[in-house]
Amino acid sequence: MTPAEIEALLDGPATALAAAVNAGAVPASELVERALERAARERERLGAFLALTPETARRQARDVARRVAAGEVLPLAGVPLAVKDNINVAGEPSTAGSRILAGFVSPDDATCVARLVAAGCVVVGKANCDEFGMGSSNENSAYGPVRNPWDLSRVPGGSSGGSAAAVASSAAALAIGTDTGGSVRQPAALCGLVGWKPTYGRVSRYGLIAYASSLDQAGALARSVRDAAVAFSVMAGGDERDSTSLSSRVPDVLTGLEVGCEGKRIGVLVEAGAEAGGLHEDVKASFEAAARLFSAKGATVVPISVPRVPLAIPVYYLVATAEASANLARFDGVRYGARVDAPELSSLYRKTRSQGFGAEVKRRILLGTFALSSGYMDAWYGRSMKVRALLSRDFAAAFREVDAILCPTSPEPAFRLGEKTGDPLSMYLADVFTVPASLAGLPAISVPAGFSKEGLPIGMQLIGPHDEEPLLFSLARVLEAGTHASERRPPAP
Amino acid sequence: MSLADWEPVIGLEVHAQLRTKSKAFCGCPVVFGAPPNTAVCPVCLGYPGTLPVLNREMVALALRVMTAMDCTIHERSIFARKNYFYPDLPKGYQISQYDRPLATGGGLEVSAQGRTRRVTLNRIHLEEDAGKSMHEFPWDDVPGGVSLVDLNRAGTPLVEIVTEPDIGSAEEAFDYLGKLRRLVRWVDASDGNMEEGSLRCDANVSVRRKGETRLGTKIEVKNLNSIAHVKKAIEHEFERQVEELEAGRPLRQETRLFDPGAGVTKPMRSKEEAMDYRYFQEPDLGDVVVPPDLLDEVRASMPELPAPRARRLESALGLPAADAETICSARPFADYYESAVAHHAENPKAIANWLLSDLLGRMTDADRLAGRVPLPAAHLAGLVRRIDDGTISGKIAKELLPELIASGKSPDALIDEKGMKQVSDEGPIRDAIAAIVNANPKQVETYRSGKTATFGWFVGQVMKATSGKANPAVVNRLLKEALEG
Numbered sequence: 001m002t003p004a005e006i007e008a009l010l011d012g013p014a015t016a017l018a019a020a021v022n023a024g025a026v027p028a029s030e031l032v033e034r035a036l037e038r039a040a041r042e043r044e045r046l047g048a049f050l051a052l053t054p055e056t057a058r059r060q061a062r063d064v065a066r067r068v069a070a071g072e073v074l075p076l077a078g079v080p081l082a083v084k085d086n087i088n089v090a091g092e093p094s095t096a097g098s099r100i101l102a103g104f105v106s107p108d109d110a111t112c113v114a115r116l117v118a119a120g121c122v123v124v125g126k127a128n129c130d131e132f133g134m135g136s137s138n139e140n141s142a143y144g145p146v147r148n149p150w151d152l153s154r155v156p157g158g159s160s161g162g163s164a165a166a167v168a169s170s171a172a173a174l175a176i177g178t179d180t181g182g183s184v185r186q187p188a189a190l191c192g193l194v195g196w197k198p199t200y201g202r203v204s205r206y207g208l209i210a211y212a213s214s215l216d217q218a219g220a221l222a223r224s225v226r227d228a229a230v231a232f233s234v235m236a237g238g239d240e241r242d243s244t245s246l247s248s249r250v251p252d253v254l255t256g257l258e259v260g261c262e263g264k265r266i267g268v269l270v271e272a273g274a275e276a277g278g279l280h281e282d283v284k285a286s287f288e289a290a291a292r293l294f295s296a297k298g299a300t301v302v303p304i305s306v307p308r309v310p311l312a313i314p315v316y317y318l319v320a321t322a323e324a325s326a327n328l329a330r331f332d333g334v335r336y337g338a339r340v341d342a343p344e345l346s347s348l349y350r351k352t353r354s355q356g357f358g359a360e361v362k363r364r365i366l367l368g369t370f371a372l373s374s375g376y377m378d379a380w381y382g383r384s385m386k387v388r389a390l391l392s393r394d395f396a397a398a399f400r401e402v403d404a405i406l407c408p409t410s411p412e413p414a415f416r417l418g419e420k421t422g423d424p425l426s427m428y429l430a431d432v433f434t435v436p437a438s439l440a441g442l443p444a445i446s447v448p449a450g451f452s453k454e455g456l457p458i459g460m461q462l463i464g465p466h467d468e469e470p471l472l473f474s475l476a477r478v479l480e481a482g483t484h485a486s487e488r489r490p491p492a493p
Numbered sequence: 494m495s496l497a498d499w500e501p502v503i504g505l506e507v508h509a510q511l512r513t514k515s516k517a518f519c520g521c522p523v524v525f526g527a528p529p530n531t532a533v534c535p536v537c538l539g540y541p542g543t544l545p546v547l548n549r550e551m552v553a554l555a556l557r558v559m560t561a562m563d564c565t566i567h568e569r570s571i572f573a574r575k576n577y578f579y580p581d582l583p584k585g586y587q588i589s590q591y592d593r594p595l596a597t598g599g600g601l602e603v604s605a606q607g608r609t610r611r612v613t614l615n616r617i618h619l620e621e622d623a624g625k626s627m628h629e630f631p632w633d634d635v636p637g638g639v640s641l642v643d644l645n646r647a648g649t650p651l652v653e654i655v656t657e658p659d660i661g662s663a664e665e666a667f668d669y670l671g672k673l674r675r676l677v678r679w680v681d682a683s684d685g686n687m688e689e690g691s692l693r694c695d696a697n698v699s700v701r702r703k704g705e706t707r708l709g710t711k712i713e714v715k716n717l718n719s720i721a722h723v724k725k726a727i728e729h730e731f732e733r734q735v736e737e738l739e740a741g742r743p744l745r746q747e748t749r750l751f752d753p754g755a756g757v758t759k760p761m762r763s764k765e766e767a768m769d770y771r772y773f774q775e776p777d778l779g780d781v782v783v784p785p786d787l788l789d790e791v792r793a794s795m796p797e798l799p800a801p802r803a804r805r806l807e808s809a810l811g812l813p814a815a816d817a818e819t820i821c822s823a824r825p826f827a828d829y830y831e832s833a834v835a836h837h838a839e840n841p842k843a844i845a846n847w848l849l850s851d852l853l854g855r856m857t858d859a860d861r862l863a864g865r866v867p868l869p870a871a872h873l874a875g876l877v878r879r880i881d882d883g884t885i886s887g888k889i890a891k892e893l894l895p896e897l898i899a900s901g902k903s904p905d906a907l908i909d910e911k912g913m914k915q916v917s918d919e920g921p922i923r924d925a926i927a928a929i930v931n932a933n934p935k936q937v938e939t940y941r942s943g944k945t946a947t948f949g950w951f952v953g954q955v956m957k958a959t960s961g962k963a964n965p966a967v968v969n970r971l972l973k974e975a976l977e978g
Contacts, residue, residue: 087542088541088542094541094542096541101541104541106540106541106542107535107540108535110542205544206542206543206544207542208542209541209542210541210542210777212776213776213777214776240546241544241546242544242546243544243545243546243547243777243778243779244544244776244777244778244779322773323773323776325576325771326574326576326584326585326586326771326773328585329576329578329584329585329586330539330541330583330584330585331541332578332580332585334580334642335538335539335583336540345580345640349578369771372576372771372772372773373769373771374769374771377771377773381773
């Protein structure tokens with residue numbers, strides 16, 4: 001293979017790259033060096049990576065070469081993988097984008113990482129992210145923002161902004177991120193990628209640095225629906241180290257990937273259309289075009305209401321912050337990570353946490369602590385949990401009417417760096433369409449569906465009932481094939 | 494006014510460490526006394542990305558305690574996070590149970606000051622232990638003012654057993670704790686060792702005037718490291734609170750620490766400084782589900798409990814209540830006793846007497862708890878049988894005991910070997926008597942003159958002449974014949 005052919009392979013789908021490695025057409029050791037060069041470039045240019053992992057990558061590439069030579073066929077052989085920095089990779093730093101974890105090296109692989117590596121992936125770096133996954137623009141990383149490869153003055157979305165930028169810029173063929181309220185789907189939408197979150201429990205959380213445990217799920221970002229589906233089939237499955245993981249059989253997302261949408265009932269989310277003031281006109285146009293496309297391809301498209309969707313943001317910011325206030329208590333400077341020494345205990349805690357956490361993390365810890373406090377607990381956390389249950393019921397009712405729900409992933413395309421940093425509430429509204437599926441534990445996928453007049457990618461989201469990932473991937477494939485939006489790539493560096 | 498006009502109202506919260514092989518939520522072994530921070534892993538150290546996984550053995554052992562205390566066991570219960578900062582709490586929260594514990598209700602019968610009543614429980618719930626913070630060290634290389642943390646204990650499984658404010662005296666509290674400790678050991682759920690910390694107790698004490706039904710201001714007392722300390726601390730708290738109230742100083746809700754050296758409690762924190770633990774459901778763990786068949790399994794595997802067993806020993810074997818209670822102070826000890834009785838069912842009382850006097854006197858407390866009696870049960874039974882069938886006398890038996898213990902030989906073998914078999918044949922005894930009567934005419938004359946009290950002297954002479962082996966009953970009869978002819 002010529003150097004140009006190798007570069008083309010790295011620009012193409014992960015599955016094509018794996019096929020070439022499995023066929024012996026290109027050595028994994030050669031690919032990994034080119035991929036590491038790209039990762040180094042995008043670390044500089046986009047801020048996509050917090051750390052490169054060359055030693056781990058080369059070791060994994062050698063393993064892939066050995067296994068392929070022995071006749072094994074690996075679904076993701078030699079695929080360069082970016083891992084969000086709040087997901088553990090053995091022997092590599094995990095900062096979760098926070099100063100408080102500076103210097104922390106993870107002792108073991110997250111289960112989803114171990115599964116991807118066993119399937120042939122090569123970890124090229126730890127991707128930048130909003131601190132502990134808290135943010136929608138990647139501007140809350142303690143180590144600097146990430147730029148959107150489509151327009152360097154814009155955000156890539158968040159919190160998995162580095163993961164999205166890495167895959168969109170082809171520094172990696174695949175990335176994993178965590179999605180608590182949309183942190184995989186929204187950056188996928190803003191960077192022109194496919195990104196999914198599974199049914200809650202379908203992918204193990206072991207090795208994910210917890211933000212909000214009842215919402216956190218790992219997901220993948222890819223340049224094609226097929227790549228994303230292969231990643232799902234590898235990552236999904238029960239794990240005895242995660243009691244909340246599902247031990248039931250993993251649904252097969254690959255066999256029926258091309259079945260189309262004929263005969264399916266697709267609900268167009270009424271509450272998304274009602275978001276008149278907030279919905280960007282180009283997003284609105286893509287939304288309508290997507291509905292027309294499904295209709296043209298044989299689906300029955302009907303309006304569907306999930307009445308409590310407008311409550312999802314306030315509920316999310318109480319439930320998620322409440323859990324975060326406990327999950328982040330372990331970062332106390334006593335056992336690992338950064339410590340600011342002090343003559344006595346309470347000031348050691350105070351100084352370490354004051355200097356170690358960023359403003360948004362502190363805001364959420366305070367909000368969550370308040371929501372759980374004696375005297376306020378029932379009014380805030382307690383009521384939120386009740387509304388959360390009602391929202392799930394709304395979805396269950398909707399799924400008696402339709403097979404899947406269509407809505408934009410984000411109310412607008414990528415916004416400018418700094419545009420929303422002064423106004424947390426407007427930033428929180430970036431998640432208005434992604435948070436509902438998280439609260440209800442439903443699978444959802446974002447798929448490129450068009451471009452704004454300015455040439456920025458627009459993503460549409462499909463939400464399905466529990467365990468209906470096969471349906472979602474096949475519907476995403478319809479959008480991908482019908483809009484050709486995935487075929488356009490961002491400008492080369 | 495005086496103490497007699499007042500009564501204490503006491504509630505106890507007992508933490509019992511469960512005897513699991515591994516910790517509550519990870520695979521680390523449960524150890525005591527290991528070098529600091531050697532029984533730890535990323536999970537119990539609270540490393541980022543780790544998750545707890547419930548140890549089923551913890552639930553199984555907790556169910557034994559709950560069954561033994563006749564609790565209502567809930568098919569579904571949930572874990573909650575109890576949030577507070579402390580260096581020995583790696584996650585910044587303790588996984589515990591809060592508003593939906595595994596068991597509620599239940600109770601334990603206690604006796605104090607001649608009164609027997611049932612202390613009712615509020616609940617028993619599951620939780621994990623914290624590590625240990627150490628502030629004083631035996632090592633020279635630790636600079637002053639430094640605290641160190643040992644996380645070996647972090648994540649050790651506990652049950653917290655909470656009574657209602659239902660205990661009416663320090664004596665009752667003392668008996669409750671003793672019975673509770675016996676029970677958790679009895680069902681093999683906990684070592685119940687307060688000194689090693691596998692059983693820990695906090696006491697909530699308030700006082701009220703007799704006849705009053707409303708509860709007074711609750712004072713929580715911590716740092717109670719033995720059952721005796723609990724009793725002392727309650728006695729002190731009772732007097733202190735009454736004194737305060739009678740002096741017109743109202744009490745404020747607070748937590749106090751017991752100082753065992755001074756025998757007094759000292760303020761630790763007031764209600765205003767009380768922790769807000771912000772309990773909420775632990776999202777990393779599913780519901781604890783106890784299916785009915787698991788509960789049936791636990792019930793089927795339960796031993797006969799100490800109180801009914803003591804009553805059975807009283808009624809079926811005729812033991813005095815106090816003896817039955819002592820025998821049932823520990824299950825291995827009671828098992829030893831009943832095993833001995835099984836070998837010689839004819840005389841359970843004699844076996845109890847031997848066990849509780851001669852043998853128990855040679856045992857430590859630890860021996861009793863472990864049922865480590867220096868004589869195999871079959872040998873104790875054999876010894877009593879040989880007394881009962883006249884082969885040896887009780888006196889000989891007592892003489893034999895040290896060697897029985899030391900040699901490990903069976904009583905029959907030792908009796909044979911030492912020729913200690915009691916002589917009941919009349920011939921040799923008559924010969925011995927004749928010799929003594931002939932050799933001591935003066936004494937015989939004294940006896941015959943009416944001073945029959947010297948009879949014992951003759952018995953002694955005969956026993957001496959027969960090396961103590963003569964059957965005392967036969968000696969008595971033949972000696973009387975010879976002297977009174």
